[in-house]
Amino acid sequence: MNSDDAVQLDEVTKSLLDLSDECILGTINECFGRNYKAGIAKVVSINPKFIRPMMDFDEIEVDLVLEIDGIKYHIEIQTLNDGEMQIRLVEYGIYIAKKTAKLDKDGVMTIHMPRQAVIFIEQNSGIKDQKIKLIAPDNQEITYSIPTIRLWEYDIKKLMSKQMYNFLPLVVFSYRKKLKSIVNSTSKKKDKPKEIEQLKEELLQTIIEINAEMKILINEKIIKTEDAHTISLAMTNLVEYLNHKFINDNKLTGEVMSMTKTLYDPIIEKRGEKRGEKRGEINGRLKEKFSIAKSLLDVLEDNIIAIKTGLSLEEVQKLREENDGN
Template sequence: MENDKANSQKSKKKLTRKDREQLKLDQILRVLFKLSKDITIQLINGLFDEKFVSSDVSIAYSNGEFVDDEYDRTIGDMFITVTSKQETITFHIEFQTLNDNMMVVRLFQYGFKKALEEAQASGAFTTGNPQEKILMKFPRQLVIYLEENEAIQESQSLALSLPDGREVEYTVPTMKYWTYTPEMLKRQKLYALLPLLAFSSRKRLKLIYESKKPEKEKSLLISEQFEQMKKTIEKTLEVLGELHDAKEIGTGDLERILRVLQNITTYLYVVTANSERLTRRCCRW
């Protein structure tokens, strides 16, 4: 236990500022997938084109942390298992802000480890019959890309060349979140994702802040982006109010969503600008 504690403290020291920022973002995003059961089922239906009825299924948030024989950890963003009378399906969602060519490789690793974990839990390796075929069921996966990037395709794939000469393609669909408006999210009942619309200006703000433009021009461009973000948040609040009035979102869920929206807004200003001047401007909101 002492070694574990020491290793844990050592790991914390190794965390870079970027790691800490990503960790906080991951925590914020996870809250959105742990709202009420009705909202979560609507979210799963919208993201994976399912037709689950909330009263007919149960949901569980399954393990997303995997430790290998070398004690190295890999952590997936969100695993949700939905069980109905007919079947049990595990869904895996990853959030990304940047395009990453290795994402599909990590998804394969996460999927394999989750399939192995569930096969072991079901007793698939303890039947005593070596001739019995072992079924390992990968979760259904989706990557949600939050920021605009023209290089991102509708899906990400890798090819597996098997020893018998066959080639199998492994494909995971992507969601280009930046293309969605509040009305689109409302129409598809992706209510839990509404607070993420605040991300729409993050990349542009960061590019402006890091550019070599004259300070006066940068200040003007940043102000314009702030105003655009303000309009986006105002529209998001309007849609959330409409959903609450129509009893599509309960008061408890609304309060949690609003807290997330506030945290995301603060996070974006602090991380994107990293400037006391810009942070003070943010806080005047």
């Protein structure tokens, strides 16, 4: 995976961590063995960006930091296996803990490390349960385990049962390894076009299943329409990535966009009418989104702009065409 691909996936996963409590708390519960309920637990988002004065004041950004009922939680999402993950967890944990570190009257500094977990997205047999051993100068040892989630072990049914709704789109990403294996195969016996076509059909069926579950979640008001929009955008972006890298079907991305648009557009419109939203207010917010998107055209790809602004990929692409024509 090259750096551009990594940046795109990073943006997608971060958008899935920036959803409502209804979408996020199931993931927190699964990672840490808790039983938080949306509307009951007090959830506070903590700024994930930290300045490192000793490193020329550069900025680091962790994936997710929340304080729930007074307890801090930190989650990192990792696409591939990383031998330095534990080191980063210690570093990030200290930066998070620094904000509430206290020096008592005896000169003892108390540092409360956050509860941490790592979620690995792509299947890899080399991924081990994360453990950290800290050894003090006097040889005192502290060894602790970091909850390690292997997301490829969670299919749509399991994600739904665990209420890990924010990760539904990442089921789509599980096709990357299979597609890559076919494309990179040197076997002369393989019928690559046929195998890719078969996986494409499986991928479309997966999207249909995700959409069906999403429709239930929206209709039963389990998640917000804004969540559905972000999840649909994430799913579309992941399909576009797979299509560009491996499948190369000119119609695939548009087909998926139509499927997801059919899912959430009528529901959003219906709820908007029920809430009595004024057309002027809606147009004002939409105009602001387009203004932001236009300012990003020179620095970001269309799919990233869609995620950041909440516009559809089709709207961003049309905006770029209009901008290039001027």
